[in-house]
Amino acid sequence: MSMQTSPGGSPVERSQESSSLADVVNTILDKGVVVDVFARVSLVGIELLRADVRVVIASVDTYLRFAEAVDRLGMGTEEPKDLTGVVEDVTESGAKGKSKGALEAGADKLSDILEPDEEDAKEKEESRR
Amino acid sequence: MSDEQRNLWVYGIVPADASLEEIERRSDRLPKVEVVEAGDLAAIVGDAPEEDAKATRDQALAHARVLEAAVADTSVVPFRFGIIVGADDEIATELIEPRRDEFKQLLDRVDGRVQMVLKVYYDEDTVLREIVDSDEEVKQLREAMKETPEEATRDVRVQIGERVNNALEERRQRDSAEIAEQLKGVSVAGTAEGLEKEFMVVNAPFLVERDKLEEFEEAVDGFAQERQDRMHFRLLGPMPAYNFIDVEEPAWA
Numbered sequence: 001m002s003m004q005t006s007p008g009g010s011p012v013e014r015s016q017e018s019s020s021l022a023d024v025v026n027t028i029l030d031k032g033v034v035v036d037v038f039a040r041v042s043l044v045g046i047e048l049l050r051a052d053v054r055v056v057i058a059s060v061d062t063y064l065r066f067a068e069a070v071d072r073l074g075m076g077t078e079e080p081k082d083l084t085g086v087v088e089d090v091t092e093s094g095a096k097g098k099s100k101g102a103l104e105a106g107a108d109k110l111s112d113i114l115e116p117d118e119e120d121a122k123e124k125e126e127s128r129r
Numbered sequence: 130m131s132d133e134q135r136n137l138w139v140y141g142i143v144p145a146d147a148s149l150e151e152i153e154r155r156s157d158r159l160p161k162v163e164v165v166e167a168g169d170l171a172a173i174v175g176d177a178p179e180e181d182a183k184a185t186r187d188q189a190l191a192h193a194r195v196l197e198a199a200v201a202d203t204s205v206v207p208f209r210f211g212i213i214v215g216a217d218d219e220i221a222t223e224l225i226e227p228r229r230d231e232f233k234q235l236l237d238r239v240d241g242r243v244q245m246v247l248k249v250y251y252d253e254d255t256v257l258r259e260i261v262d263s264d265e266e267v268k269q270l271r272e273a274m275k276e277t278p279e280e281a282t283r284d285v286r287v288q289i290g291e292r293v294n295n296a297l298e299e300r301r302q303r304d305s306a307e308i309a310e311q312l313k314g315v316s317v318a319g320t321a322e323g324l325e326k327e328f329m330v331v332n333a334p335f336l337v338e339r340d341k342l343e344e345f346e347e348a349v350d351g352f353a354q355e356r357q358d359r360m361h362f363r364l365l366g367p368m369p370a371y372n373f374i375d376v377e378e379p380a381w382a
Binding site: 065066 | 139141155181182183185186189190192193194197198206209212224235246248253257258260267271274275283286287290291294297327334346350357361362365369371372374
């Protein structure tokens, strides 16, 4: 809605008006002035809002995801990898967005290295929100 | 209880003579708000949302957007999400009057300043490739992972992941320090909030003088140009100085 890129092809994505909950939740729930005499209402779903954007970093789950990402990373100097392992692994982890990425990365490794697929990266980012 | 009894949502406090034209201009995509004056201060208020999850979510975006529109024209003391006052006449007598001096101090503190939030993310594949290329052990573990049957690789995977995580953290420290360094000259203060994604480099609110906004944006643009092959940049704001309102003399450490 309010997304815009500044003129002159800046690589910085600008948004002058908040367009996603993920961007505002932590700020408005934790920052800003609290006036003591007025009890903050317990609105339905406030905690859900917070859970939506919570990210836990550096758990074993994170490590496993990193390993998976490294595994499917197309490295220039290597023999093409058998896809079976990748597919099974991804199905197991149940990440829908990722399985697409893994398949694509496996299928066209070389072109992947030469022209990193930005759309795909964005898509993965979106699916985690 | 009087007939006027209703629940009013409080967005923030502004000077009573503030123009608030941007709120008017964006009225088609903002909830209806009113400005209730009390002497030289005023509260921006509106109807409180219904008590259901969807209304709460909508109100979260609305809260941020109303305050963003207000800060386009004036200094704002932003209220935290979820503060409700019972009736119109309580705004002046119960909310503003007993805290007039505090609110004025806070308004002075943010006078002529706004908050910008810079969110930087690594390009996942690029940074992973950097890490694998520069770490023999990760390379070897990666080979080991390929040669071992799928079900027996969990330990190796955890090892790889932990090593990648450490390498990522090192890079994050280095890169975020560099970014902060580049923005010190064009901002009053900066801080770092929790990361929102695994491949995030930094999530950094900055306090910026209004008349230096352009310089600030140019500085962000400048280093983003140099780093766009391995990082993505998002810049949010201007917004009220949420992260600096409770700091008496915000400054770079």
